[in-house]
Each structure stands twice: as C-alpha cells, then as structure tokens.
Amino acid sequence: MRTAGEGAMGQQDxxxxxxxGLRPFLFGRTLSGWIDGGRDNILQLxxxxxxxxxxxxxxxxxxxxxxxxxxxxxxxxxxxxxxxGVMMFFVISGFLITLSWQRRPELWRFLxxxxxxxxxxxxxxxxxxxxxxxxxxxxxxxxxxxxxxxSFGSVYAHLAGNLSLMKVHPMLPGVFTKVPVPHYxxxxxxxxxxxxxxYLCVAALGLVRLxxxxxxxxxxxxxxxxxxxxxxxxxxxxxFSGLERFGVQLAGFFAAGSIACLLRDRIRMSHGIMLVVAxxxxxxxxxxxAMPFTLLFVVCLVFWLAYVPRLPRIPRxxxxxxxxxxxxxxxxxxxxxxxxxxxxxxxxxxxxxxxxIGTSSWLLVEKPCLRLKDWRPRRWRMAAAxxxx
Numbered sequence: 001m002r003t004a005g006e007g008a009m010g011q012q013d014x015x016x017x018x019x020x021g022l023r024p025f026l027f028g029r030t031l032s033g034w035i036d037g038g039r040d041n042i043l044q045l046x047x048x049x050x051x052x053x054x055x056x057x058x059x060x061x062x063x064x065x066x067x068x069x070x071x072x073x074x075x076x077x078x079x080x081x082x083x084x085g086v087m088m089f090f091v092i093s094g095f096l097i098t099l100s101w102q103r104r105p106e107l108w109r110f111l112x113x114x115x116x117x118x119x120x121x122x123x124x125x126x127x128x129x130x131x132x133x134x135x136x137x138x139x140x141x142x143x144x145x146x147x148x149x150x151s152f153g154s155v156y157a158h159l160a161g162n163l164s165l166m167k168v169h170p171m172l173p174g175v176f177t178k179v180p181v182p183h184y185x186x187x188x189x190x191x192x193x194x195x196x197x198x199y200l201c202v203a204a205l206g207l208v209r210l211x212x213x214x215x216x217x218x219x220x221x222x223x224x225x226x227x228x229x230x231x232x233x234x235x236x237x238x239x240f241s242g243l244e245r246f247g248v249q250l251a252g253f254f255a256a257g258s259i260a261c262l263l264r265d266r267i268r269m270s271h272g273i274m275l276v277v278a279x280x281x282x283x284x285x286x287x288x289x290a291m292p293f294t295l296l297f298v299v300c301l302v303f304w305l306a307y308v309p310r311l312p313r314i315p316r317x318x319x320x321x322x323x324x325x326x327x328x329x330x331x332x333x334x335x336x337x338x339x340x341x342x343x344x345x346x347x348x349x350x351x352x353x354x355x356x357i358g359t360s361s362w363l364l365v366e367k368p369c370l371r372l373k374d375w376r377p378r379r380w381r382m383a384a385a386x387x388x389x
Contacts, residue, residue, distance in 0.1 A: 024270065025270060025271050025272050026270060026272035026273075027268055027270055027272070027273075028268050028269050028270025028271070028273065028308060029269070030264060030265055030266065030268050030269075031261075031264035031265075031267050031268075031303065031307070032265045034306075034307035034308075035264065035307075037307075039307075039310075040307055041305055041306055041307065041311045042092060042096070042306050043314045043317060043318075043319055043321075044305075044312075044314060045088065045092060045305045046089070046319060046321035046322075047320065047321050047324075048085075048088070049084075049085040049086070049088040049092075050089075050322075050324040050328070050358070051085070051351065052081050052084055052088070053081075053082045053188070053324075053328060054082075054324065054328045054332070054347060054350060054351060054354060055081050055082070055085075055347050056070065056072075056080050056081035056082025056083065056084075057187075057188075057328060057332055058332060058343045058344070058346040058347035058350060059081070059343035059344075059347075060082070060181065061179070061181050061329075061332050061333060062180065062336060062340065062341055062343040062346045063179070063180020063181060063336075063341070068342075068343050068344060072084055075285075076285065076290075076297075077285065077290065078290075078291060078294070079294055079298075083246070086191060086250065087249075087250065087253045087298050088298065088301070089191075089321075089325075090195070090198075090250045090251075090253040090254045091253045091254070091256055091260075091298065091299055091302040091303075092257060092302055092306065093195065093198075093254060093257060094198070094253065094254035094256065094257025094258040094260075094261070095257035095258065095260050095261045095302075095303075096257075097114070097198075097199060097202050097257075097258075098202055098257070098258040098261040099261045100113070101202055101203065101206045101211060102261070105206050105211075107203060107206075107207065109373065109374070110206075111199075111203065112372075112373055113370075113373040114196075114199045116369045116370050116372060117366070117370065118165065118192065118196060119163075119165065120365050120366060121322050121323055121326060121361050121366045122163070122165075122189075122192060123163055124365050125323075125326040125327055125361075126158070126159065126162045126163055126186075127159070129172065129186065130155050130159050130172060131155075133330070133334075134155060134172045134173075134175050134185065137334070137337075138172065138173060138174035138175050139174045140173055140174035144173065144174070145173050145174060149173035149174075150173040150174055152183050153171050153172075153173065154173060155172060155173060157169050158171065158172055158185070162189055162192075165192060165193055165196040166196075167193065168189050168190040168192065168193055169189075170184050170185060170186050170187050170189050170190065171183050171184060171185055172185040176337060178337070179336045179337050180336065181333075184329070185330055185333070186326075186330045187329050188325055188326065188328065188329040189326075190243060190247075191247075194247045194250055195254075198251060202258065205217065211262065214262035214263055215262075215263070217258075217259075217262055218259045218262050218263055221255040221258065222259070224255070225252040225255055225256075228248050229252045230292060252295075253295075253298070253299070256295075256299045257299075257302075260299070260303060269300070269303045269307060269308055270308060271308060273304075274300055274301070274304040274308070277297055277300045278297060280293055280296075280297075281293040281296065281297035318359055318362055318363070319366070319367075320355060320358030320359045321358065322358070322361070322362070322366060323354075323357055323358030323360070323361030323366070324355060324357070324358035325358075326358075326361070327354050327357045327358065328350065331350055331353055331357065332346060332350045332354075
C-alpha cells in the first residue's frame with residue numbers, strides 16, 4: 001500500500017508531467033487554476049520587488065557625477081528600477097486584497113487585517129527613526145530637534161503625518177543635510193497612504209456589492225484607468241503632476257491586480273503568453289503605444305513570476321519585503337553619508353543590512369501582530385459558541 005506521503009508525491013509528479021509539453025507552455029492555466037494548485041512564488045516576488053526598490057534608490061541616492069544610468073530605463077524609457085519594484089508591489093497587492101475580501105467579506109475583520117499588515121511595521125520604523133536615530137544624526141541641537149525643528153518641518157509633523165496613514169512627511173529636522181539627496185529621511189513612505197486608501201476602496205466596492213459583478217466592475221475600473229492615465233499619456237495633457245501622477249498610476253496597477261482577481265477564471269498565464277507580451281513590449285518601445293505595452297508587460301510579469309516558474313522557497317516563509325521597503329531608504333542615506341558614493345557599491349553594502357532588518361521586522365513585529373487579525377474578545381467567542389449552528 002502507498003502511504004499518504006507517497007500519494008501526495010505521486011500527485012505532485014503527475015501535476016509536473018501535466019505542466020510539460022507544448023500546450024501547457026503556450027496556454028498554461030487560468031489564474032484560478034494556478035491558485036488551486038497550492039503553489040505560488042508570492043513571497044519571492046515581493047522580495048524581488050523590494051530589492052528592485054533598493055537597487056533603484058541606490059543608483060539615485062549615491063548621486064554624484066559618476067552616477068550610473070538606471071539599467072531598466074535603457075530598455076523601457078520612462079520606467080526605472082525602483083518604480084518597477086513599486087508597480088509590482090501594487091499589482092500583487094490589488095490581486096491579494098481583492099481576493100481577501102471575496103473570500104471573507106467581513107468589513108471589520110478586513111480593516112483590522114489591513115491595519116495590522118501596514119501599521120505596526122510602519123510605526124516601528126517611524127518611531128525608531130524619529131526618536132532614536134534622528135537625534136543621533138541631526139545637526140541641530142536637541143532642543144531645536146524636539147522643538148521648532150527647521151524649515152523642513154518638525155519631528156512631531158513627521159510622527160503625526162506618517163503614523164496617521166493619511167499624510168506623508170518624509171523629512172526629519174537637520175537629518176541628512178549633506179548628501180546628494182538632502183533632507184529626506186525616508187522617501188519610500190509616500191506610497192503607504194496610497195496603499196491604505198486603496199484598501200478602503202476595495203472595502204467600499206465590497207460593501208456596495210460591486211465585487212459580485214466582476215465584468216461590470218472590471219469595465220468600470222478600465223474606464224477610470226483609461227481616463228486618468230492612458231488618455232493624458234496620448235494627449236500630452238496630464239491631469240496630475242509629480243508624485244500625484246505616479247500615485248494615480250500606482251492606483252491603476254492596483255486596479256489591474258483587482259481586475260485579474262475578479263476575472264481569474266478567464267485570465268490565463270503561461271511561459272508562452274509571457275514571451276509574446278515581452279516581445280510585443282520590446283517591439284512597441286519605438287511606437288506611440290510604448291507606455292501601454294510597458295504597463296501590460298509589468299502586470300503580466302507579476303503573475304508569471306507569482307505562479308508559473310518554480311522558484312526556491314524562502315526559509316520559514318519569512319516575508320521580509322515590507323521591512324526592507326520601509327528601512328531601505330534611511331539605511332542607504334546613512335551609508336551615503338558615511339562615504340559610499342557609487343550606486344552599485346551602495347546596493348551591495350545596503351542589501352544584506354536591510355534584509356537582516358526586514359527579517360527582524362517580520363519575526364519580531366509584523367508576524368506577531370498579524371496573529372491578531374482573527375482575535376475577538378472572549379465574550380464574543382462565548383456568544384458565538386452558544387449560537388446554534
């Protein structure tokens with residue numbers, strides 16, 4: 001007789017055999033099929049996205065005349081390495097957050113889970129830099145640092161803005177004043193309010209039952225994205241400027257992830273599909289449709305990496321990506337201030353440091369807090385136990 005373990009291994013071998021051949025290569029599976037397969041590379045994808053952000057920021061923060069060009073912008077004009085990482089984060093976030101609501105459409109649990117995913121890690125980073133590392137690095141006397149601050153704001157504005165998840169404040173008084181990108185203590189924080197706002201949008205769509213109509217909701221999201229992002233690209237009259245415009249683009253990537261979730265029974269992903277999209281994207285770079293091709297490539301790349309290739313597992317399923325993203329920018333600024341002036345050298349030195357910090361953040365802060373997402377007061381549990389099934 002075969003043991004349960006041998007049976008499971010036999011099923012996996014059969015699944016591996018079914019994935020080989022021309023038809024699976026060309027057409028693969030639907031996203032629902034990949035999800036039901038029970039294997040994904042989402043942790044590896046998030047880690048890759050975080051490291052892309054670190055690499056892109058390294059090339060910018062090192063500055064100087066010897067600043068190396070961004071390698072990605074040579075292939076895809078208008079896209080830099082760190083922006084690709086952030087786009088990948090938002091696509092997979094839109095997919096997973098929408099899936100989370102569809103599986104358990106409970107408002108308070110959804111909001112609690114989202115808060116516990118974002119806020120504890122953010123609060124740890126913001127408090128540590130404002131109250132510990134900031135005082136050590138500032139050029140201001142302590143009474144000014146904790147008092148009026150300087151022309152770039154006060155430490156209390158930094159705390160209140162960032163901890164509220166509503167208004168980003170990336171500067172600390174007197175910190176990082178003599179680096180190529182001065183005064184920015186943490187330039188990565190600006191995406192957090194965007195992410196939090198999009199979580200609320202998913203909850204709102206769920207409450208009004210729109211997520212029960214996937215084709216209608218997908219059509220509405222496509223129309224909104226076309227009006228806010230694609231139309232300004234073609235007309236040359238952007239509706240937003242600076243970070244606002246990039247924030248709207250990130251919302252579009254989040255929406256693309258949501259659409260992929262809503263239509264996961266219809267959307268397929270395979271090596272062949274990814275190859276066709278990549279070739280079309282490269283060929284389209286010399287046309288007026290370069291940016292839409294690039295956006296499509298980024299979205300397809302996320303789902304291809306998330307499900308199709310077989311990547312090595314991350315030990316103990318450690319999700320260090322959020323901690324890497326939060327702590328990377330200020331850590332890199334410290335290294336630049338210490339004298340590292342080459343972008344690739346900065347990336348090589350910063351990466352092991354921020355990976356260690358991100359791992360610690362996951363194990364000590366984020367993972368313990370996420371255990372509370374299903375917590376209920378004892379009297380609620382007792383009442384639920386007394387309720388007849």
